[in-house]
Amino acid sequence: MNESQMVDELFEIYDKNQDGVISRGEFIELIDCLLDEKGAHVSSQLLARFDTNHDGVISKSELLAMIKEMQL
Numbered sequence: 001m002n003e004s005q006m007v008d009e010l011f012e013i014y015d016k017n018q019d020g021v022i023s024r025g026e027f028i029e030l031i032d033c034l035l036d037e038k039g040a041h042v043s044s045q046l047l048a049r050f051d052t053n054h055d056g057v058i059s060k061s062e063l064l065a066m067i068k069e070m071q072l
């Protein structure tokens with residue numbers, strides 16, 4: 001599975017309302033599972049770091065950048 005397939009799969013699971021972006025609440029659950037890191041603190045930091053267009057949500061391309069950088 002390549003990185004962009006992984007992003008598609010993660011969106012299928014964690015984009016609960018299927019609006020095409022990962023909101024803060026959805027992102028907390030994603031981080032919980034992906035990094036085994038609990039709590040809003042880590043996910044807030046990651047959201048701030050990888051939300052590169054600062055719209056408060058994570059798009060597919062932003063998640064892809066995160067996966068590449070963190071080598072998940």
Ligand SMILES: [Ca+2]
Nearest residue numbers: 015019021023
């Ligand atoms: Ca969503």
Ligand SMILES: [Ca+2]
Nearest residue numbers: 051055057058
């Ligand atoms: Ca964004």
